[in-house]
Amino acid sequence: MNALLEVDRVTRRFSGLTAVNDVSFTIGESEILGLIGPNGAGKTTLVSLISGTLEPSVGGIRFQGQALTGVPAYRRARLGIGRTFQIMQPFPGLSVLDNVAVGALFGHGGASGNLASARDKARSALEFVGLGKFISQRAESLGGPGRKRLELAKALAMQPTLLLCDEVMAGLTPVEVDEVVALLRRVRDRGISVLVIEHVMKAIRELSDRLLVLHHGEKIADGKPDAVLSDTTVIEAYLGRRRS
Numbered sequence: 001m002n003a004l005l006e007v008d009r010v011t012r013r014f015s016g017l018t019a020v021n022d023v024s025f026t027i028g029e030s031e032i033l034g035l036i037g038p039n040g041a042g043k044t045t046l047v048s049l050i051s052g053t054l055e056p057s058v059g060g061i062r063f064q065g066q067a068l069t070g071v072p073a074y075r076r077a078r079l080g081i082g083r084t085f086q087i088m089q090p091f092p093g094l095s096v097l098d099n100v101a102v103g104a105l106f107g108h109g110g111a112s113g114n115l116a117s118a119r120d121k122a123r124s125a126l127e128f129v130g131l132g133k134f135i136s137q138r139a140e141s142l143g144g145p146g147r148k149r150l151e152l153a154k155a156l157a158m159q160p161t162l163l164l165c166d167e168v169m170a171g172l173t174p175v176e177v178d179e180v181v182a183l184l185r186r187v188r189d190r191g192i193s194v195l196v197i198e199h200v201m202k203a204i205r206e207l208s209d210r211l212l213v214l215h216h217g218e219k220i221a222d223g224k225p226d227a228v229l230s231d232t233t234v235i236e237a238y239l240g241r242r243r244s
Helices: 044-049 073-079 094-105 115-129 144-157 173-188 202-205 225-229 232-239
Strands: 003-014 017-028 033-037 058-063 081-083 160-168 193-197 211-217 219-225
Touching: 003 044, 003 094, 003 193, 017 044, 017 058, 017 073, 017 193, 017 219, 033 044, 033 173, 033 202, 044 073, 044 081, 044 160, 044 193, 073 081, 081 144, 094 115, 094 144, 115 144, 115 173, 144 160, 144 173, 144 219, 173 193, 173 202, 202 225, 211 225, 211 232, 219 225, 225 232
Parallel strands: 033 193, 033 211, 081 160, 160 193
Antiparallel strands: 003 017, 003 058, 211 219
16 A cells, blocks of 8 residues: 555654654555544644644654645645644634635645635535535534534545544544444545544444554554554553543
8 A cells, every 4th residue: 555644753842741752654545544542642733743733843744755844734735635623613704615615725726716616615525524405504503513524524625635533523422423434434435545533432443444542642553453452552551541
């Protein structure tokens, strides 16, 4: 499998705190990589380093063979890296459609600033995630599950090659979790690689081709889900404290 993303010995420090320490891994084409670990393990920091909202203190990241050092977040989005955010903040006063159109304008192929084209991409993304009938509503009127899908739609409208998902299943019912798992599989079926941060173990085991585990900012496991989730180091660091 060809490597779409290569993370090479990345470290991120905040003053005296090391949030991510010497982490290396790859993501292949059309692969789903689950990223798990206890709260505070450095998962969201790692996603921010990939998306460009943070820069590594040490180490490098390559996407489709291109070094990302110094490449700002908006340019990474146009290269094909999209992400969702754990804290959902729709643009107030805008419709569901125009919230997603903003994503389309800033994503891959959005540099032309063509609003009509962006809205077409937004409609397609909203239909894909199951929000097609809500396009005229104000985005802030959506409930929690709807906002999760809105985050996905905004990221998908950017037409990414790599989608970074930060806890898109948190707070959902078991039925809603199953729906999101099915949705992310359909994303992968479109040829999009997915990195997903999640605490719902049943979902992450079913969804992921591989699991990467962080603990205190360091990689402690990387492999097939069944092997990783039965590893004694992982159980002691994470699963022994919290099961979902």
